[in-house]
Amino acid sequence: MSRHWTGDPHRHLVLAPGRNYTADAPLLWFARVTALDAGWSVTDLTWDQELLAEKPVAHVNDVVTAALDERPAGLTVVLAKSVGTMAVSAAADRGLPGIWLTxxxxxxxxxxxxxxxxxxxxxxGGTGDPVWAREHVPGHHQVLEVPGADHALHAPGDTAAxxxxxxxxxxxxAAFLETCRHGTATA
Incomplete structure (x- = not known):
């Protein structure tokens, strides 16, 4: 299942959420609003929890691929959170830029x-997240590492932080999408 917001049909952001971190949770909500404010079209996805439990890699990639096929664009960026980052296969297959949260x-x-x-x-990712292992990120990829942040990119016990x-x-x-829009990224 997906929801779509129409903006520039040539720029498309696909949001692949976490298992229990939906596209309406703060990180993805503000990513969507940021993209929409900049004129992008946005599609956010939801998972079939049964299929996700049975075959997570296949299900995530099938759903993301269907969204990419449904709305092809000159520039597409995949923004994925947690289990949604299994869509790395779909992004790699198509040579897409990506934002990989946790x-x-x-x-x-x-x-x-x-x-x-x-x-x-x-x-x-955050250094307090057990699935964050910065040493596995290729050296030419950008990294934003947040000291002490957990898997939700929260600072436990510190709302202001x-x-x-x-x-x-x-x-x-916002800066990544702007860089992609100006032609330094290909889709």
Whole structure:
């Protein structure tokens, strides 16, 4: 299932959420609003929880591929959170730029696909997240590492710091999309 917001049909952001971190949760909500404010079309996805439990890699890639096929654009960026980062295969197959929030860097599938990504890539993770393993991110990819942040990119016990992390991530998403829009990324 997906929701779509129409903007420039030549620029498309596909949001692949986490298992329990939907496209309406703060990081993805503000990414969507940022893209829409900049004129992008946006599609956000949801998972069939049963299929996700049975075959997560196949299900995530099938749903993302269907969204990409449904709305082809001159420039498409995949923005994925947690389990959504298993879409690294779909992004690599199509040479798409990607923003990978709390990527599952301890997952064999995700790690194996990272070298195949082409174009600009941004990985965002916190040092307090057990699936964040910065050493697996290829050296030519951009990284935003947040000291102490957990898997939700929160600073446990510090609401003000969590809000600042949200601001920082949102600003980096906006800057990444702007860079892609100006032709430094290919789709």
């Amino acid at each position: 990527p599952l860097l301890t997952n064999d599938h995700v790690r194996a696909q990272l070298p195949d990504l082409r174009g600009p890539q941004l990985h965002v 969590s809000l600042e992390i949200l601001r920082t991530v949102t600003e980096r998403v």
